[in-house]
Amino acid sequence: MLGLIANLGMLVGIVYMSVSAGGSTQTDTLIALGIVGVWILVGAAWLVLNSMSTKTSLLVKPQTVTGPEL
Numbered sequence: 410m411l412g413l414i415a416n417l418g419m420l421v422g423i424v425y426m427s428v429s430a431g432g433s434t435q436t437d438t439l440i441a442l443g444i445v446g447v448w449i450l451v452g453a454a455w456l457v458l459n460s461m462s463t464k465t466s467l468l469v470k471p472q473t474v475t476g477p478e479l
Contacts, residue, residue: 427438460467 424438424442427434429435456467
């Protein structure tokens, strides 16, 4: 868990520094973030459309536990 927090903190720091740097670094960072956003939308659309076409649920349904029959 600490590693995840550290990685997210470093990611936020790097993005903040590159956006506040100005110039082509700022432009390139914003373009990269835009590409990431589009890629996330494409992936989410594929996930939904693929699950609809195969008629599989995105959520796992919990199994009901029954007691022993007497």
